[in-house]
Amino acid sequence: MATPTRTAHEPVRLDQRAVKELGTALRGDLIGPHDPAYEQHRRVWNGSIDRRPALIARCAGAADVSAAVRFARTHDLRVAVRGGGHSFPGYSVCDGGMVIDLSPMKGVRVDPATRTARVHAGVLLGELDRETQAFGLAVPAGIVTHTGISGLTLGGGIGWIMRKYGLTIDNLLSVEMVTADGASVSASDTSNADLFWAVRGGGGNFGIVTEFEFRLHPLGPDVFAGPVYWPMEQAPEVLRFYREWIADCPDELMTIVVQRRAPDLPVVPRELVGRHVIGVAACYAGPLEDAERVLRPLKTFGRPVLDLCVPKPYLVHQSMFDPSFQRGWWYYFRACDVAELTDDLIDTVAEYGSRIVSPISSIALWQMGGAVARVDETRTAFNGRTAGFTFNINGNSRTPEGFNAEREWARAYWSALTPHHSGVYVNFLMDEGEERVRQAYGAAKYARLKALKRRYDPDNVFRLNQNISPD
Structure with a gap:
C-alpha cells in the first residue's frame, strides 16, 4: 500500500470513479465539499479550527472504517479520525485528506449481571452515562457530556470518580480496532496484550478503536x-x-x-x-x-x-x-x-x-x-x-x-x-511537538511506544494525534 506523503496543503485530485465506488460500499455516508452536509460535518468543537477535508467518511460500523482506511492509503490521503470531535488542537479534522468520522457509531450494550458495557466509538460521555445509570452503574470518564468516549479513553481518562475507581483505561477490558492495513483485531490482557498496553494511554497512534468493553461500578443515582x-x-x-x-x-x-x-x-x-x-x-x-x-x-x-x-x-x-x-x-x-x-x-x-x-x-x-x-x-x-x-x-x-x-x-x-x-x-496537550509528547510518557514508555508504532503503523498513517513517530 502507498505511504501517505502528501503535505496538508497540496491540492487533492481524486479518481471520482473510485470515490463513487467507496460511497456505494459504505453503509454510512461519504461526504465531499459539494455536499449540503459538508459544512456541518467538517466543523469540530473548537471553533478556532477551520479545516477542509477532501472527504468525510461517516462510518456506520467497523467494516466502513476498514474500507475508509484502505481507500485513504491507496489514494495517499492524510487521515484524521473523529469520535466526539473534542481534540483540543483539532486533530479530528484535516485539510485535503479524509476524515474517518465515527460519530454515527452509537451502540451501547450494558450487561448489569456482569457489570460490563460494550460501547461503540462514536458514543459521547453523556450518552454512555444515560445508559449505564439506568442500571445504577457508571464508567469513570470525563466531566463534559459532549466529549467523545474514544479520545478520552485512549489518552487515559480522568473524571469525577477516578479516585475511587481509577482512570477510564483502568476499567477497559478489551477493544476491537482497525489497524493501519485495514485489518480488524481484538486486544485485551490475553490477546494482543502489547497492543492493549499501548492503547491504554497511547492515544490513536496504533489504529482506530471501533468498540470498547468497560467494567462498570455501582454509583448513584x-x-x-x-x-x-x-x-x-x-x-x-x-x-x-x-x-x-x-x-x-x-x-x-x-x-x-x-x-x-x-x-x-x-x-x-x-x-x-x-x-x-x-x-x-x-x-x-x-x-x-x-x-x-x-x-x-x-x-x-x-x-x-x-x-x-x-x-x-x-x-x-x-x-x-x-x-x-x-x-x-x-x-x-x-x-x-x-x-x-x-x-x-x-x-x-x-x-x-x-x-x-x-x-x-x-x-x-x-x-x-x-x-x-x-x-x-x-x-x-x-x-x-x-x-x-x-x-x-x-x-x-x-x-x-x-x-x-x-x-x-x-x-x-x-x-x-x-x-x-x-x-x-x-x-x-495542544500541537506542541515531539518533546512535549515524550514528556507526557517519560523516556522508557516513549521508547516502548515507538517500538510498537513501528510494528503496528510503520508508515505513520495515524499521525494526526499526539504523534509517536515510528522514525
Missing part, C-alpha cells in the same frame, strides 16, 4: 456534588485550607479547583455574575450521609459567595460544566502536572487567576491520587500516576475577538508554573 465559590481575592486562604483538607481525604472524594469569572447562569445570583471567583467543585462517590460529613469543612470554610454542593443526580452533576464549553467557541489550552501545592505555587495561582478577562476563560486544577496512583505504573502506557495535581489552563473566547489575548494569558500562566512542572496529561 444521586451523589453529593457541586462547587463552592469564594471571591478570587481570598484564593491564597482558600487554597491553603484546601491543601490541608484533602491531605488525608477518602478515595470517594474527588475535587477540582476552578478559577474564572462567575458565569451568567440561572443558578448564579445576578450580583455575582462576572466577578472573579475561586471554587472547589467536589463529587463524593459514596453514601450521602458520609459525604455530608466529609464535605462539611469545605462548605463552612470562610464566607462562600455561592454554594451549589448538594445531593443531586449523577447525570445532572456530569453536565455541570457543559455550559462553559460550548461547541464553536474558540479554545486554547496549556497544561502541566505538579507534585504538590506549595506556598509559591499557590501565590502564582492567586496572581494569574485575578488576571482573567474573558467570561469563559478558566483554570481547572484536578486532584489526582487515590485509586489512580495505586495501579502499577508499568501496567498501561499512561504516565503520571504519581502526580499530585493536573492543571488545565483555558484561554478561551466566544469569537475570534480577544482570542489572542486569552491565549497569551494561558501561556503566561503556564510559564509562571514552570518551576513546578512534573509532567503533562497527554489529552490536555
